[in-house]
Amino acid sequence: MNDLYNTSSVLVLNRFNLSSENALPAFLFATLSYMIILFCNLILILTIVLNKSLHQPMYLILLNLPINDLIGSTAFFPQVIKDILTNSRTMQYSACVAQAFFIHIYASGTVFILTAMAYDRYIAICCPLKYNTVMTYAHVMRIITAVWVSSLVTIGVLFFLLLRLPRCLSELTHPYCDNPSLLTLVCADTTINNIYGLFLVALSQVIANGMILYTYLQILVACFRSKRSDTKAKALQTCATHLTVFLLLECLGLFTIISYRIKNVSSHLRRFMGVSTLIFPPALNPIIYGLKTKEIREKALYFFRNKIFPS
Template sequence: MEEPANVSSILTLQGYNLPPDAVIPAFLFASLGYMIILFCNLLLIITIIRNKSLHQPMYLLLLNLPINDLIGTTALFPQMIKQILLDVKTLPHSSCVTQAFFLHVYGTGTVLILSAMAYDRYIAICCPLKYNVIMTNSHLMKVITVMWLTNLTLISVLFYLLLRLPRCRSLMAHTYCDNPSLLTLVCADTSINNIYGLFTTALTQVIANGTVLYTYLQILVACFRNKGSDTKNKALQTCATHLIVFLLLECLGLFTIISSRIKNIPPDLRRLIGVSTLMFPPTVNPIIYGLKTKEIREKVIHMFKSKIFPS
């Protein structure tokens, strides 16, 4: 459906409403945060790609996580930094839709990738003798392909349903663009959109929570049955690392979903929760997996040493 002729193609976002003396500190904080995320995630990607010893299912699945994190942060941070420094509150509708699309790809992708990683750890710990038979290169490629195709299909349908509706408003209710904020600009029945949005959220949550709950229960049972303390400790450490990342994402995501549906929550708190969901996981993911994974940590140290002290 076509939009009314008098509707502007330029959207107005909610500002951060920072006092003048807080603009520069906020700009520096956001810029530094973005640079740290870029550096850590790119370092993790380069380390895995360059070292053939890391071309194993566990690390190739992990490789998808920093790639996905870079998609989400690059969709958010440049616009946020520009908005903070220059107090720019306008954005073309097409750019807003593009930002929202990739932010939703990031959110859905994260839970699917963590679910695939939980499945990999389950096979490795509970079925170690069958691991190489099950997690072949072809099977791994199928898992990764299904993961990304599912993500892109779910989000593409979500935005197709959004863009088919006429828009009669240009004032956004958020500091960045997402599907719920774009839906508030529509002047038509959004029941189908709301139902599909809840369906995709429920589907990804059932897949993620069901996979993680089942696999880690099985891993814990296998650990306590195994009398080897080294195997048990390594498995429990793997579980703890994965669960920290997963629970962090789930808690922040849940708060974001709840805050977008409760009108009594202060706008500043809603913005803080929304930005935190997109800022903290991409920051801690490469640090937790890079520092806590011995093989990756050793490769990173070796790579820096060879650059600083070439033989």
């Protein structure tokens, strides 16, 4: 039976199949997308880190979002750009596992971070007098630690269950490595993996969706009860931007997860939705949270005028 197992450390890639005419536009699109994501997210990180006035609970939690976006983008884009540029047809199995691990960290991290941000806004808008008492520096650090530890532990278990299984196939057709695509290479019973994967998705969705639904309902109630129109408008704008990002990620991510379990779904549509999860949220997040937030926008403009392009 061991003769059937594939112990090769090299995987065969069959995922882009770009013609010579399409290779250059694909390379330019991938490179430009990655540069925009890097630039925007690094600016957001530097703006928050270098301005002590932004070292507040809301911005300290927000800081984790661009860091997480850079993890996902850097796990995806350099490998894709390399494959397109060199027309490579092989990839080390260890590199594929590493890419899949960090992409899953990005996906779970985004859900947990957006949930933490919703909790922060709930305390700020619904319990403003208690905000400074509740959202202390120590409490914020505990929230941030819980976000990253939760992601690392849950995804770590997912890949522990994957790596214990033998492989008998070596061809990848998905645009990037992830747990479902790696499971297709396995020649053993994957029932435990599938059950844990579904349990993980269900648990994270129940916790995230439940908390976000509850907090934003409470925020909306508080907004409509408020007599100050400026406070109401600002709170509603904050809710709208947060919900836009969350719903975008949810729609793209859940479709990708569900599509693996539906045989009739077009492979091209699955690839597009999967890649979109790694392109649009990391590109939109710094714009939505940076340009839409007055304090960050002002500090970023000051940083450019006085540090990058001093007169």
